[in-house]
Amino acid sequence: MKFTASLAVLSTAFVSAVLAQTGSFEDFSQCASYPTQMALSYFKLSPFPMCINKTYTLTATGYASEPIVNGATLAVTGRYLGRLVYTDKKTFEELLAPSGQSIPIPAGPVTLDLSLLLKPNRPPNVLFHFQFVATNGDGALLFCQAAGLSATNCP
Numbered sequence: 001m002k003f004t005a006s007l008a009v010l011s012t013a014f015v016s017a018v019l020a021q022t023g024s025f026e027d028f029s030q031c032a033s034y035p036t037q038m039a040l041s042y043f044k045l046s047p048f049p050m051c052i053n054k055t056y057t058l059t060a061t062g063y064a065s066e067p068i069v070n071g072a073t074l075a076v077t078g079r080y081l082g083r084l085v086y087t088d089k090k091t092f093e094e095l096l097a098p099s100g101q102s103i104p105i106p107a108g109p110v111t112l113d114l115s116l117l118l119k120p121n122r123p124p125n126v127l128f129h130f131q132f133v134a135t136n137g138d139g140a141l142l143f144c145q146a147a148g149l150s151a152t153n154c155p
């Protein structure tokens with residue numbers, strides 16, 4: 001009896017640990033295979049989970065070794081069972097506009113709030129493997145962050 005009860009407690013704790021994802025730095029893995037121009041100290045996705053057909057924001061804080069210049073882009077890919085099912089690409093000008101930031105951004109400590117629409121062509125509550133790849137205007141990789149993410153239909 002006692003054993004069953006503690007098992008139940010244990011499994012409840014496990015489930016809430018799995019569900020208590022916050023979209024923060026720890027939930028993402030770094031996917032660059034070589035040094036990037038931006039060393040990230042913080043990365044966050046909000047809202048979490050994302051809402052289908054609504055804007056989401058990626059907050060990237062770190063240190064840029066070079067200025068972030070015109071032509072910088074963010075490429076988003078989503079894979080389901082290895083198959084590419086979601087793609088998006090936007091310029092930093094578009095992505096930074098909602099937060100009032102603009103290009104160029106000088107080298108040094110920086111926080112970027114990148115806002116973009118989660119396209120409606122995806123099913124709710126299905127885990128996709130997402131990659132967010134930011135490339136500077138000079139062609140160098142700024143950062144690459146990956147995570148398994150689902151999205152919901154929000155009111």
Ligand SMILES: *[C@@H]1O[C@H](CO)[C@@H](O)[C@H](O)[C@H]1NC(C)=O
Pocket residue numbers: 053120
């Ligand atoms: C997405 O949102 C827009 C405006 O908020 C709405 O007009 C459109 O019908 C929505 N598309 C889908 C597929 O839900």
